[in-house]
Amino acid sequence: MGLYSSVQSTHAVRRTKPCLICRPAKRLDAIQLIEGCAKLQAAARHLGMGDSPTLDIEHFPQSWLAGAPYIDRGTQSCSLTKDIQMIKARGYATKHSFSGLKPFDFEREEAGAKEVEIEVLFCGVCHSDIHQARNEWHNTVYPSVPGHEVVGRVTKVGQAVSLHHVGDLVGVGCMIDSCRQCQPCKSGEENYCEGPNSWLATYNGPMVPASMAPEGVNSYGRSNTFGGYSNVLVVKEDFVLKIPKALKPEVAAPILCAGVTTYSAMKQFKVTAGQKVGIVGFGGLGNMAAKIAKALGAEVIVFTSTPEKVEEAKKLGFHAVVENDKEALKKLKSSFDFILSTVPQKHDINPFILLLKRDCTIVVCGALEPMASVNNMELAAHRKRVTGSLIGSIADTQEILDFCAKHAIGPDVELINIEDINSAYDKIESGDVRFRYVIDMSSINKGSSH
Numbered sequence: 001m002g003l004y005s006s007v008q009s010t011h012a013v014r015r016t017k018p019c020l021i022c023r024p025a026k027r028l029d030a031i032q033l034i035e036g037c038a039k040l041q042a043a044a045r046h047l048g049m050g051d052s053p054t055l056d057i058e059h060f061p062q063s064w065l066a067g068a069p070y071i072d073r074g075t076q077s078c079s080l081t082k083d084i085q086m087i088k089a090r091g092y093a094t095k096h097s098f099s100g101l102k103p104f105d106f107e108r109e110e111a112g113a114k115e116v117e118i119e120v121l122f123c124g125v126c127h128s129d130i131h132q133a134r135n136e137w138h139n140t141v142y143p144s145v146p147g148h149e150v151v152g153r154v155t156k157v158g159q160a161v162s163l164h165h166v167g168d169l170v171g172v173g174c175m176i177d178s179c180r181q182c183q184p185c186k187s188g189e190e191n192y193c194e195g196p197n198s199w200l201a202t203y204n205g206p207m208v209p210a211s212m213a214p215e216g217v218n219s220y221g222r223s224n225t226f227g228g229y230s231n232v233l234v235v236k237e238d239f240v241l242k243i244p245k246a247l248k249p250e251v252a253a254p255i256l257c258a259g260v261t262t263y264s265a266m267k268q269f270k271v272t273a274g275q276k277v278g279i280v281g282f283g284g285l286g287n288m289a290a291k292i293a294k295a296l297g298a299e300v301i302v303f304t305s306t307p308e309k310v311e312e313a314k315k316l317g318f319h320a321v322v323e324n325d326k327e328a329l330k331k332l333k334s335s336f337d338f339i340l341s342t343v344p345q346k347h348d349i350n351p352f353i354l355l356l357k358r359d360c361t362i363v364v365c366g367a368l369e370p371m372a373s374v375n376n377m378e379l380a381a382h383r384k385r386v387t388g389s390l391i392g393s394i395a396d397t398q399e400i401l402d403f404c405a406k407h408a409i410g411p412d413v414e415l416i417n418i419e420d421i422n423s424a425y426d427k428i429e430s431g432d433v434r435f436r437y438v439i440d441m442s443s444i445n446k447g448s449s450h
């Protein structure tokens with residue numbers, strides 16, 4: 001369909017959107033509020049609220065609320081609406097856990113004052129995309145447009161954007177917003193946001209949906225988000241990363257999830273030069289983790305269940321061991337300073353706990369589900385630690401992008417067209433993948449909608 005020949009082809013339609021005050025959320029994003037309610041703008045500024053990230057309606061002076069004719073103080077609803085421009089978007093979506101992804105046409109709201117519009121060039125294929133599309137975490141909101149390893153070019157900026165410019169090469173990872181008020185958010189760890197809806201994921205909506213949030217709060221005003229398997233994204237400027245010039249855009253894409261997820265765990269547990277580091281699993285996350293650990297100066301040993309991957313790891317300059325090689329594991333007992341498990345499903349970490357030195361830690365960052373039980377005798381006897389880690393903050397993401405550029409490292413990627421996404425999923429599921437698949441999004445303009 002020629003209609004979608006370019007992102008810039010603003011086949012815009014206007015939609016009427018209710019003022020945010022009409023929504024059940026009592027905690028509002030000041031920027032959205034100000035955009036949504038022009039009449040409230042001056043008052044919010046006057047009250048010094050214009051620059052704070054969020055507002056509580058409860059904190060509005062009653063006299064001021066009383067003076068706002070469009071607010072019904074009983075229900076805190078109003079009749080004010082705002083016309084917003086919608087932009088046409090094309091993505092790949094699935095509407096059921098059992099069906100494959102197909103072309104999907106939808107609309108996004110045009111960039112607001114602090115948002116940027118991004119033409120998607122590349123999007124990495126993460127194992128989470130499969131878990132989510134197939135509802136394996138039992139929380140999928142359909143239709144599901146996955147994709148959270150996005151690299152693209154800025155095509156438009158809102159009038160208050162200062163961090164990015166039209167033409168910049170930028171990235172979007174797992175998050176596109178957070179509550180900005182809780183302790184983790186204030187200390188720059190949005191990925192552990194403790195706000196009522198936690199962080200807003202690039203796809204599948206808030207991490208804590210309204211149905212599970214206190215008082216049913218929906219602080220982001222939406223229950224689903226559509227990710228990077230699409231030709232265009234609109235994202236708040238401070239959740240948009242800068243892609244260093246030294247990185248190829250398609251190589252940068254997987255760093256936005258696989259890279260930062262592994263880096264963040266290593267940073268937290270202070271992996272440094274001279275340490276012995278184990279990486280369990282050698283898929284997308286493991287490949288990235290091994291390279292980062294090596295660039296940090298550590299001695300890296302990769303553990304894989306696939307004998308052929310031992311050879312591949314060796315080719316890339318890593319020591320590698322087949323997980324069920326009991327003799328090899330015995331020789332490595334109590335010798336590791338840090339182990340990172342990147343296996344994306346439930347697995348047994350007891351054999352790896354044995355490999356840790358006293359007081360050392362194994363972090364599970366791949367699997368997000370109940371795990372096989374651990375032998376606490378081994379943990380207690382040597383004060384070893386088992387913990388988890390979830391993606392990484394925006395600051396960590398920028399840090400690892402810059403680190404990869406500086407050390408000239410990146411994931412091994414294989415480009416695919418979007419129409420091959422379903423077979424790519426099957427190959428990833430079978431463990432038969434050597435590299436990170438990255439979708440060349442120019443392929444989305446081909447084919448017709450279903």
Ligand SMILES: [Zn+2]
Nearest residue numbers: 126128257258
């Ligand atoms: Zn991911």
Ligand SMILES: [Zn+2]
Nearest residue numbers: 179182185193
């Ligand atoms: Zn927060």
